[in-house]
Amino acid sequence: MPRVDIAAHHEVEQASPGFQEAAHSMRATHLSPILGPIFGSLAGVCPVMVFVGTRDLVLGDARRLATAAQQVAVEPIEAEQMVHAWPVIVALPEARVPIARMAALLAAQ
Secondary structure: OOOOOOHHHHHHHHHHHHHHHHHHHHHHHHOOOOHHHHOHHHHHOEEEEEEEEEOOOOOHHHHHHHOOOOOOEEEOEOOOOOOHHHHHHOOHHHHHHHHHHHHHHHHHH
16 A cells, blocks of 8 residues: 655645545555556566655655665665655756756666
């Protein structure tokens, strides 16, 4: 079942009612690899990059994915005080490292 990390609990409380409803609905559904890669085999998966903030709602699941994908994962990056999707917020100085790492991985493929 998807886990909501206690450190990120504030993010759920501040989320819109629609987001809260969707999160509760997802918890009630059957778990499927189609919904999330941590629910299935990672055999044959291409290199995986895991970026997560310590205030991210999916921090626990991102850590589980990084552990499960150790054989195919590039070293995961966990950033203090960052929220969900922080690596793609290009205005954040903290996004520079993940963006450069994503570009390097793509260029190597």
